[in-house]
Amino acid sequence: MSTRVWTLSVEQRESLIEAAFEAKQKAYNRYSKFAVGAALMAADGTIFKGANIENASYGGTICAERTAIVKAVPLQSEGTTSFIALAVVTDVPSTISPCGMCRQVIREFCALDMPILLVPGDYPKPPGDESEGKPGITAGGVKGDQHRRAAP
Numbered sequence: 128m129s130t131r132v133w134t135l136s137v138e139q140r141e142s143l144i145e146a147a148f149e150a151k152q153k154a155y156n157r158y159s160k161f162a163v164g165a166a167l168m169a170a171d172g173t174i175f176k177g178a179n180i181e182n183a184s185y186g187g188t189i190c191a192e193r194t195a196i197v198k199a200v201p202l203q204s205e206g207t208t209s210f211i212a213l214a215v216v217t218d219v220p221s222t223i224s225p226c227g228m229c230r231q232v233i234r235e236f237c238a239l240d241m242p243i244l245l246v247p248g249d250y251p252k253p254p255g256d257e258s259e260g261k262p263g264i265t266a267g268g269v270k271g272d273q274h275r276r277a278a279p
């Protein structure tokens with residue numbers, strides 16, 4: 128059994144979070160008014176941005192995470208483990224996890240232990256914020272990075 132340690136550099140982490148915020152501005156969210164941004168980083172550092180794209184037929188709505196993955200996958204030639212991190216942000220101050228359908232798509236194209244940064248809408252939270260020190264919470268109130276898990 129080997130253990131892979133996913134470590135984003137400070138610059139990669141900040142770039143990815145910034146890209147998720149930028150992506151959120153492109154949300155097509157006329158029905159819910161709930162904007163979501165996602166940014167997926169490939170191993171070569173390329174960042175693919177996605178926003179939620181809603182539809183009057185709710186089932187036609189595509190989440191930000193899947194938008195980013197669908198943009199990225201046709202351009203990747205290294206297979207399904209060529210992504211190194213995903214960041215997701217909304218407008219609310221709590222962190223929001225991907226929905227079940229997105230989790231299934233993430234599972235299809237990303238390594239099981241790839242970091243998924245759940246970014247609070249008011250990132251970066253100031254030192255002393257109530258989230259500080261809670262399990263899984265890292266700098267700025269982000270949840271999910273510095274995730275370590277044994278690979279099969």
Ligand SMILES: [Zn+2]
Pocket residue numbers: 190191192193225226227228229230
């Ligand atoms: Zn989703």
